[in-house]
Amino acid sequence: MAHLGVADLADIAQAAYGRELRDVVRLHGGSKKGVYRLTLDDGTTGVAYVWRTSEDYWPTHEQDPLFGNASGRDLFLTAHTALSEAGACVPRLVLVDSDVIVVEDLGAEFLEKLLDHDTEALERLWDDLGAVHQRTSPRYGRPSALQPVDAPPVPDVVLRRALGHLDACCERVPRIAAERSRLENELRQRHAAVEPRTEYGLIHGELGPDHVLVADGRPVLIDIEGVMFFDVEWEHVFLELRFGPHYRPVPGLDPARMSLYRLAQHLSLVEGPLRLLDGDFPHRDAMREIAEHNVERVLTC
Secondary structure (H helix, E strand, C coil), rough: CCCCCCCCCCCCCHHHHCEEEEEEHHHCCCCCCEEEEEEEEEEEEEEEEEHHHHCCCCCCCCCCCCCCCCHHHHHHHHHHHHHHHCCECCCCCEEECCCCCEEEEECCEEEHCCCCCCHHHHHHHHHHHHHHCEEECCCCCCCCCCCCCCCHHHHHHHHHHHHHHHHHHHHHHHHCCCCCCHHHHHHHHHHHHCCCCCEEEECCCCCHHHHEEEEEEEEEEEECCCCCCCCCCHHHHHHHHHHHHHHHCCCCCCCHHHHHHHHHHHHHHCCCHHHHCCCCCCHHHHHHHHHHHHHHHHCCC
């Protein structure tokens, strides 16, 4: 996949900063959008998010109104507003174009590199997330496209998606195929234990320490297009998985939801990386490691 260069983004830089663009570097990550550092002729920098077909490594996307292809300029802007209003820190907008957004370059480290010694930033993250999760809605979905009142309950949505992922995993992973009946029964039993709920919290949707920058001691959330109102347990299962011993649980989480969503997310983290490898995503070893790790978790969950 060819990356964009100076000629491709010169007009964007001019519109954003009124200066000439000297250099462009595509930053690591970004499977659905391109993330580029722009260096101007005076040495200052910005970051451009680019949503174009040429920047999307996924060969297919889930056909799901909540989880399918959580990417795009409009989703980013809606999420940016929702998180800002909830008190979380997100990068400042510099320019909004049809398929490009330029934000400030914070020149910050990822929290992933600071977990073992920057306890202050981590504590601020948990506080910020607590405030975000306290923003609630009687309906779930994207802030700009909430589901109707009579939409299926969230656990039903998760179960249906997890069963689809189980089918896909069985086609690719013999060890999971050998346990298909047991795993389906496990999903259905965990689902049956979940009690109804009528209120949903605002969540990031995919928050790992690689999606948090630390600038002047403050955690800044990035990769925010998956923001939605949903069961907060969905977020906490992912936080538990990604932050490991640094995860901070909170009181009041539903253990039945945590149990169902934990197995569902492990299945997703097998199916997604393996599907991504059907395309030309460059960081292939990392995706294989994620898939293999979660195969083990599925089989022991």
